[in-house]
Amino acid sequence: MDINSKMDLIGSTPPRPARIRQDKSEIIVRWAGYIFISLFAISCLLPFLLILGTSFTSESAVKQHGFNIWPHEFSTFAYQIVFENPKLIIGSYLVTMGITVVGTIVGLFIVAMTGYALQRPDFSYRNRISFFIYFTTLFSGGLVPFYLLITQYLELKDNYLAVLLPGLLTPFLIIMMKSFVRSIPHAITESAKIDGAGDFTIFLRLILPMSTPALATIGLFIALGYWNEWYHAMLFLSPDMDYRPLQLFLYNVVTSADFIRNSAASSNVAMSDVPLETMKMATAVVATGPVILFYPFVQRYFIKGITVGAVKG
């Protein structure tokens, strides 16, 4: 069978049927649905607009009138502080993007391989290994051993790998992949074997193309994980590095502003000069902006994989 021609069919919509006259009740129900869904969508949008609006408001206006979608007093001061050092923020963006891209590609590949291997009925240790993986979700050594492992044994302090490696394999995602691949009949693997394909060929040419929805979902999880990753970066990447992941950079901008506000030592900075509330919003906008672009990009893969008809029953 030729998978490529099958793949071409995906995404093309079936031809539209001729218009059928609808009666009134159907129209009412349909419009009620439209209105309800629109309202729901707007209510999801509101918090975003609130963040966006507040980030462009002057601090004093926020203090007086609270958060608003439409700025009371337009100001870009919060962004000026966040972008005070453009070189740094661009560098952080690049670091985060690099880690996200590399981590997602490598992580997705490893997770998919693990998930596939663990559900092969002819793999005898699959249950034991699954248990090992599952076990780590319940018990962990705790923070200090983990810290020692990364810094003392792997010597990855101030190395981007310290952020990349821990995120590559997530037990939850492996289990997810495993249960998805299970829905692909084992007969496909067997028939390919008869045709002389090796395990890796089967995985690459048959299993992966049939798992696009799972890959898209899991890939999105991994990518978001790396994009929002700041904890490992905070632990293992010291200020001696020139560029550190974006979330950590932004977090530092906010905490140091917080600290300046609260410290009596900063006698040469007036308290009111630090736009703390609006700055939090501005950093949120800077951090989430690109993520919103992830979604349309992967959405087209959220379609049921074609397993139906691949095996003659």
Add this chain to the structure above:
Amino acid sequence: MWKFRKLISALMVAVIVLSLAACGGSKSGAGDDKSQFVTVTFVALGDKPKNGQFEKVMEKVNTIMKQKINAEVKWKWVEWADWQTKYNLLLASGEPVDLITIGTDWLDTWSNAQRGAFMPLDDLLPKYAPVTWKSIPAEDWNQSKYNGKIVLIPENDYTQWINHGFFYRGDWAKQAGITEPIKDWDTIGKYLQWIKDNKPGVIPWDAQSSTSTFGGWVQSHTPYLELPMSTGYLPVFNTKSYDDRYTVVSPIFEDTFLNFATTMKEWADKGYWREDVLNNKNDTRVALQAGQTGMDQHHTQTFSGLRVQMDKKQPGSELQMFPFSRQSGNLLEMPITHGGVSIGAHSKNPERALMAYDLIRNDKEIYQLINYGMEGVQYDIKDGKRVLPANYNETNDAFYSDFWAGRMDEHEIPSDTTWDKIDTLYSEYDKIKKPYPYGQFVFDKTAVESELTAISQVTAEMGPAITYGKAGDPAQAVQDFRDKLKVAGYDKVMAELQRQLDAYKAQQESAGTK
């Protein structure tokens, strides 16, 4: 099956062998042989400066260091983002740390000492940091011991007062007929009433409900002392007095709290602050500088800078401070171990680290470079004070090193951003201050963790309304508050606290007789 077992045991063996090999790395320090050049690290808390000035200053410092002790010092920053986790991990990880900032009241110093994170210094100090060793009196060294061994060098010769009080405008107080410095809360009330009557558009005290003044009230009206433990929004437990400092009392269950609630209700009814004080987000300090309010509340260090700013923004305002200690003479010094330095247990060069510290602390030139930066760039000297140079630019020239580990009054150059008559307050404090008695007391919360959380919830929930007179009838509100504290487990925490203070008393008294 057996194959699998074999594999696992082989793996286990491999892991053990590897970890043993990793532990076996021998440590070789330079000892006190000065012929070998070494780098001494100093762990500071704060964000790494980014404008390049810090590096320039350190270059100058290290030129002198190399000459004198053939070493250089390098700062290692622990950033404010989740600093507590990172600071404690750094000590727990066994990474070699030379000098590290400590603080018994905010950096878990005693718990870290308990885990063996610091090197005992008794034998090293006289030899490698002789100036420091001689300048610190025996009773201060006693405050720096854990299990009888010196584990830290205290910041004991640096004056900083963080005792709270009210800031009020001297010009308005004069017009209100208050000619003497304010000494009690009644006079503060009189002052606020005058503003209410004579300054339309000004909120007498534009307070924010996020801070409670009950601690200040207790300090002003009783000899009670505050303990180094938190019950959230307002202090529930105190000790009886300096002479009876190991006996727990609670002003909440005495008339002190009722009087406070009654007075605050009066103040609220008279309109000394906003009707919606509980939701007020207005910055009191900004309002004070804009002339929109007549009072603010914070500590002495804040006051010393605020006075100078007020002289610029509200000329003639003559901002004054009424420290809560003035009414009762009840004042404790800062713990001398609020700042200080320790040497990490795994330091490779403790000897050279101490030599470097001895220089930073006692060599005037190095001290001033590290604390203020370079003369002519970060500051000029004018009439004996530090002023900003004419071409100073905050972004490009700002400098800080966050060296809170052994500042000395004798090397300090006063800044023109600090009120030059702050000494008048200091000398007032010097007359009444008592040494801080709880420097080595650490309240172990494990037995009463949940009760303490519940108590903190009660204080957070009802405290603000009582503090700002918005809880209806004060007697009733106070009664409700006490009932809720009882339900939350007040008695249990009280008993546990008393038990631990008794143990602390025994420990302190035996140390005193040694």
